[in-house]
Amino acid sequence: MALYGIIDVGSNSIKLVVYTEDKHKALKKIENIKVQAHLCDHLEAGYLTATGIEKLIHTLLSFQSVLQAYHLDSLICVGTAVIRQAVNREQVLQDVFKQTGIRIKVMTGKEEAYYGYLAVIHSSSIRNAIIVDAGGGSTEVSLMKNGQLADTYSFPFGVRTILKWIIDGQMTPLQLRLHLIKQFSCISWIQDTGLPLFCLGGSAHQVARIMSHHRNEKLNRTHEYEIQAAELFDLSEEISQLKEEELTQIPGLSKKRADTIIPAVELFISLIKITQSSSLIHGRRGMREGLVFERLYE
Structure with missing residues (x-):
């Protein structure tokens, strides 16, 4: 049974979700952890502050024990608007990888829209x-x-x-x-x-x-x-x-x-x-x- 992990670094919250397929081949959520980090409140003059970066890193580290409990077939960590809009985005990505080993894929607005569309087309009539x-x-x-x-x-x-x-x-x-x-x-x-x-x-x-x-x-x-x-x-x-x-x-x-x-x-x-x-x-x-x-x- 394949397991897919998604970490979503959003402006409101940071989520870790683990999915699998049920016996009917429907997508099933088996783990869902949400931290209300409000990273967008830590954007100052376009920069993600040291406090915001620390909160992001602390949250990702807190997910490690859960990730270790699953033998994931794939893990994707994506960053949306708050990372995309940060002037110091590259420094944020480097600090996160250095301290957590997790690489954040920064999604464009167009990519966000596309994956939302994929969700709709595969789950709705x-x-x-x-x-x-x-x-x-x-x-x-x-x-x-x-x-x-x-x-x-x-x-x-x-x-x-x-x-x-x-x-x-x-x-x-x-x-x-x-x-x-x-x-x-x-x-x-x-x-x-x-x-x-x-x-x-x-x-x-x-x-x-x-x-x-x-x-x-x-x-x-x-x-x-x-x-x-x-x-x-x-x-x-x-x-x-x-x-x-x-x-x-x-x-x-x-x-x-x-x-x-x-x-x-x-x-x-x-x-x-x-x-x-x-x-x-x-x-x-x-x-x-x-x-x-x-x-x-x-």
Whole structure:
């Protein structure tokens, strides 16, 4: 039984996930460790600080005992926006390898989008959609038409970037939405498509969890969870004036994600306005699964 390990160094969290195939040849997650490192909060003037590098190295070293417990057929460590955007990226990569023996592959925005697409195409029956992967430090948007990846674009901001804009008082809620709409308007191929937003990542998962509680439903772990655009607008109105301690009390929302739920909802609403989508679909497979699918099926 083949075992595939993925370490994902993200802007919000650092994850170690181990996958295998079940008897039906479906991808199965057998280990999932997540550390909320918030590395993007340790970017100063474009540089990942010594504290951020130390936190990254400490986290990777903490994974070693788990890695040793598995006889992995392959291990891939990827770095996304926070590493990609760091001015001192090469020094970070050298320090990590020197102290952990792990080489981080820095993914481009286009690569992130591609692996998200692979996850969708291999785990969903949907063939026409705008695929959205909203991370902490970047947002990848892709157009999938008839099951083919038609176009991609990577925006250099994510939910934690948006949170900083809010905390720093740079924008009012209205200014924030207008700014996001302006940013997304730069790609003509998503405008007025009417296609559903197929959303990957933790932020979309949190929105789906909240909505499942609103509906008094159990969040289906094996199929896409659909949220109507009108429901998302209602959610925005409900939470926009809440303080952080009030946000932590929202049923279904992880307390660790309470600070970024407003940025996430505003990001999705801005895309809905641009695309004229009628719904948001939460997909449970994302970039990490795409990396494994490439090795299994491509």
